[in-house]
Amino acid sequence: MxxxxxxxxxxxxxxxxxxxxxxxxxxxxxxxxxxxxxxxxxxxxxxxxxxxxxxxxxxxxxxxxxxxxxxxxxxxxxxxxxxxxxxxxxxxxxxxxxxxxxxxxxxxxxxxxxxxxxxxxxxxxxxxxxxxxxxxxALDELDAAREWMLLLGRKTAREKIASLLAIIARRASINGDTRGGNVEIDLPLTREAMSDYLGLTLETVSRQISALKKEGVIELQGKRRVMIPDMRTLMAEAGDDEDGGALL
Amino acid sequence: MxxxxxxxxxxxxxxxxxxxxxxxxxxxxxxxxxxxxxxxxxxxxxxxxxxxxxxxxxxxxxxxxxxxxxxxxxxxxxxxxxxxxxxxxxxxxxxxxxxxxxxxxxxxxxxxxxxxxxxxxxxxxxxxxxxxxxxxxALDELDAAREWMLLLGRKTAREKIASLLAIIARRASINGDTRGGNVEIDLPLTREAMSDYLGLTLETVSRQISALKKEGVIELQGKRRVMIPDMRTLMAEAGDDEDGGALL
DNA sequence: CGGTTCCCTTGATCCGTGTCAAAGTACGGA
DNA sequence: TCCGTACTTTGACACGGATCAAGGGAACCG
Missing domain, CATH: 2.60.120.10 (Jelly Rolls)
Structure with a gap:
C-alpha cells in the first residue's frame, strides 16, 4: 500500500x-x-x-x-x-x-x-x-476534452492518428519547440490503447500508421519509436486549423 | 450592451x-x-x-x-x-x-x-x-464531457440519438424522476444542432428519429416535441450500462 | 393568395472503417 | 535453442453512415 x-x-x-x-x-x-x-x-x-x-x-x-x-x-x-x-x-x-x-x-x-x-x-x-x-x-482538462471531442466526432482515421502523434510530441518535448524541424518520440501506447483513445479499431490504427509511414510523413524505428521529419506536415495532416491547441 | x-x-x-x-x-x-x-x-x-x-x-x-x-x-x-x-x-x-x-x-x-x-x-x-x-x-462538466466522448467514439447513430433524448429528458424534468413512466420533452435543438452534438449528419439524425418513432420507442407531436412512452426502453437503446449518468 | 425561406424527410449510392481471418515479429522463459 | 505469448501487420469483405439529390411542410410576408 x-x-x-x-x-x-x-x-x-x-x-x-x-x-x-x-x-x-x-x-x-x-x-x-x-x-x-x-x-x-x-x-x-x-x-x-x-x-x-x-x-x-x-x-x-x-x-x-x-x-x-x-x-x-x-x-x-x-x-x-x-x-x-x-x-x-x-x-x-x-x-x-x-x-x-x-x-x-x-x-x-x-x-x-x-x-x-x-x-x-x-x-x-x-x-x-x-x-x-x-x-x-480542471479547466485545462476540460479544454483538452473538448479538442478530443472534435477529434472523435469529426476527424478521419488518418487525421486522428496525426493528431495523436502531434499531441504526444507536444507533451513529450520538454519545451514547446516542436514546430520546426524533426522530432523523435516514444509511443507509450500500444496500438490497442491508441485505438481506445481515438475511437477506432486497432487494425485501422495500424493501417493508418503504415500509410503515413509509406508516404514519408513519419518514420518508424521499431514499433514504438516514431521519427517525425517535419512537424508541420504532420500538423497539416491532423486537420487542426490553429497550431494544435493543447489537447492534453 | x-x-x-x-x-x-x-x-x-x-x-x-x-x-x-x-x-x-x-x-x-x-x-x-x-x-x-x-x-x-x-x-x-x-x-x-x-x-x-x-x-x-x-x-x-x-x-x-x-x-x-x-x-x-x-x-x-x-x-x-x-x-x-x-x-x-x-x-x-x-x-x-x-x-x-x-x-x-x-x-x-x-x-x-x-x-x-x-x-x-x-x-x-x-x-x-x-x-x-x-x-x-468544472468537474461536473468534465464528467459530462467524458460521457460525451464515449458517445462520440463508440456509440452507433441510434444509440447517440437515444442518449441525447435521455440527456435532454433528464435535464428538462425539474426533478430526476424520469425513470419510470412516460415523459414529454421539447427539443430545443434543430436536426442540424443535434447532428453537431452527436457527430453525425442531419440526414442520419432524421432517419434515426424516424426509425425510433416507427418502432414506438418515441412519439412525435410536431417536429420539436417528443413523447417518450417508456423511459427504460429509451435508456436501453442508449446503450448506457448504468442508469444514464449525468451527461450534461 | 402565392412565393420565399427554413427546416425536415426520404431515397439511391458510395466510401471509410469495422469485422473476421491469418500470418509476421519481438520478447521472455524453460 | 525452441516455444509460448503478446503485439502488430495485412488482406478480403461487409456494413453503417456520409453524400448527393429531390421533395414536403410550415411559417412568414408581400
Whole structure:
C-alpha cells in the first residue's frame, strides 16, 4: 500500500518531488507542505495493471509522478473508449467523489503520489490557493476534452492518428519547440490503447500508421519509436486549423 | 450592451435571480453579493445569433438564465462539432482566459447574466468558496464531457440519438424522476444542432428519429416535441450500462 | 393568395472503417 | 535453442453512415 520506489524514498517533502505536484505545491507554505506530507504515500503499478475500477471506493487522489495511466469507460458489450490520458504531473481523482466513475489503468509502469482523500479534501477547503490551482487544472482538462471531442466526432482515421502523434510530441518535448524541424518520440501506447483513445479499431490504427509511414510523413524505428521529419506536415495532416491547441 | 430584459430588470440582486447563479451565489455574504451586483449586467441573444467567436476577446463570464447556447468548434473545411451545451444555470467562459477558444452561439433565444471578467477574477481570488464552487462545476462538466466522448467514439447513430433524448429528458424534468413512466420533452435543438452534438449528419439524425418513432420507442407531436412512452426502453437503446449518468 | 425561406424527410449510392481471418515479429522463459 | 505469448501487420469483405439529390411542410410576408 505504502510502497516507496527507491528513487523516491529519499524525498523528504513535496518540494523535492520531481514534478513538484503541480496541483498542490506551487505556492504552499511550510506548514501546509508538512500537512501534505502526513497524508501522502507512493504507489507503483505495472504496465496493464488496474489502478481502480469504476464503482470502487476512492481512498486517494493522486498526482502522476512517472509513467502513463488511462481513464477508460466500457460498455456492456465491451466497446471501450479512453476518456483521459494521465501523463506525469497530471492529477487523478475527483475530490468530493466517493465512488470512482471511470476505470483507471496503468498503461506503462506508473508511479503515483497519492494523498488520502478525506484529509486532502479538508486541506482543499482550508487552503484557497489549492482549490484555485485545481480549478485551473480542471479547466485545462476540460479544454483538452473538448479538442478530443472534435477529434472523435469529426476527424478521419488518418487525421486522428496525426493528431495523436502531434499531441504526444507536444507533451513529450520538454519545451514547446516542436514546430520546426524533426522530432523523435516514444509511443507509450500500444496500438490497442491508441485505438481506445481515438475511437477506432486497432487494425485501422495500424493501417493508418503504415500509410503515413509509406508516404514519408513519419518514420518508424521499431514499433514504438516514431521519427517525425517535419512537424508541420504532420500538423497539416491532423486537420487542426490553429497550431494544435493543447489537447492534453 | 447592458440590455435589461423586462422580467429581469426588477431583480435587485443575485439572490432574487431565478437560477440564483449556481456558481457564485450559493454561499455569498451580503457584501460579496453587492460586489457581484456592481459587475453584472444582462444580455439577450436571438436564436442563431453568435455570442462570441473563437479568437474574440472575452469581456465577461456568464451564467445562463434562460434559453440554450452551444459551444462549437469548426474545422477549416467546415466540419463542425458541438463541444458544450449550455442550459439554464450553466456557466460560460473561463476565468483567466483573455481570448475565446470556442465559438458560442445562441441556439434558442438566450439570456445571460454576465459578470465583467476582470473584477470577477479578482472576486475569485479573494473569495474561496466561489473558486470551490467553480471547481465543482468544472468537474461536473468534465464528467459530462467524458460521457460525451464515449458517445462520440463508440456509440452507433441510434444509440447517440437515444442518449441525447435521455440527456435532454433528464435535464428538462425539474426533478430526476424520469425513470419510470412516460415523459414529454421539447427539443430545443434543430436536426442540424443535434447532428453537431452527436457527430453525425442531419440526414442520419432524421432517419434515426424516424426509425425510433416507427418502432414506438418515441412519439412525435410536431417536429420539436417528443413523447417518450417508456423511459427504460429509451435508456436501453442508449446503450448506457448504468442508469444514464449525468451527461450534461 | 402565392412565393420565399427554413427546416425536415426520404431515397439511391458510395466510401471509410469495422469485422473476421491469418500470418509476421519481438520478447521472455524453460 | 525452441516455444509460448503478446503485439502488430495485412488482406478480403461487409456494413453503417456520409453524400448527393429531390421533395414536403410550415411559417412568414408581400
Amino acid at each position: 505504502t510502497e516507496l520506489p527507491p528513487d523516491l524514498a529519499r524525498m523528504k517533502d513535496c518540494s523535492q518531488c520531481p514534478i513538484r505536484h503541480r496541483a498542490v505545491c506551487a505556492r504552499c507554505e511550510p506548514d501546509e507542505l508538512s500537512r501534505l506530507e502526513e497524508i501522502k504515500y507512493y504507489r507503483t503499478f505495472e504496465a496493464g495493471q488496474p489502478i481502480l475500477w469504476a464503482g470502487d471506493r476512492m481512498e486517494f487522489v493522486a498526482s502522476v509522478v512517472s509513467g502513463v495511466a488511462a481513464l477508460t469507460q466500457t460498455m456492456e458489450d465491451g466497446r471501450r473508449q479512453m476518456v483521459g490520458l494521465l501523463l506525469p504531473s497530471d492529477f487523478a481523482g475527483r475530490p468530493g467523489r466517493e465512488i470512482a466513475k471511470f476505470d483507471v489503468t496503468a498503461v506503462t509502469k506508473t508511479t503515483l503520489c497519492c494523498f488520502r482523500r478525506k484529509p486532502f479534501e479538508h486541506l482543499l477547503e482550508t487552503t484557497p490557493h489549492v482549490s484555485q490551482r485545481l480549478l485551473e487544472m | 447592458t440590455e435589461l430584459p423586462p422580467d429581469l430588470a426588477r431583480m435587485k440582486d443575485c439572490s432574487q435571480c431565478p437560477i440564483r447563479h449556481r456558481a457564485v451565489c450559493a454561499r455569498c455574504e451580503p457584501d460579496e453579493l453587492s460586489r457581484l451586483e456592481e459587475i453584472k449586467y444582462y444580455r439577450t441573444f436571438e436564436a442563431g445569433q453568435p455570442i462570441l467567436w473563437a479568437g474574440d476577446r472575452m469581456e465577461f463570464v456568464a451564467s445562463v438564465v434562460s434559453g440554450v447556447a452551444a459551444l462549437t468548434q469548426t474545422m477549416e473545411d467546415g466540419r463542425r462539432q458541438m463541444v458544450g451545451l449550455l442550459l439554464p444555470s450553466d456557466f460560460a467562459g473561463r476565468p483567466g482566459r483573455e481570448i475565446a477558444k470556442f465559438d458560442v452561439t445562441a441556439v434558442t433565444k438566450t439570456t445571460l447574466c454576465c459578470f465583467r471578467r476582470k473584477p470577477f477574477e479578482h472576486l475569485l481570488e479573494t473569495t474561496p468558496h466561489v473558486s470551490q464552487r467553480l471547481l465543482e462545476m
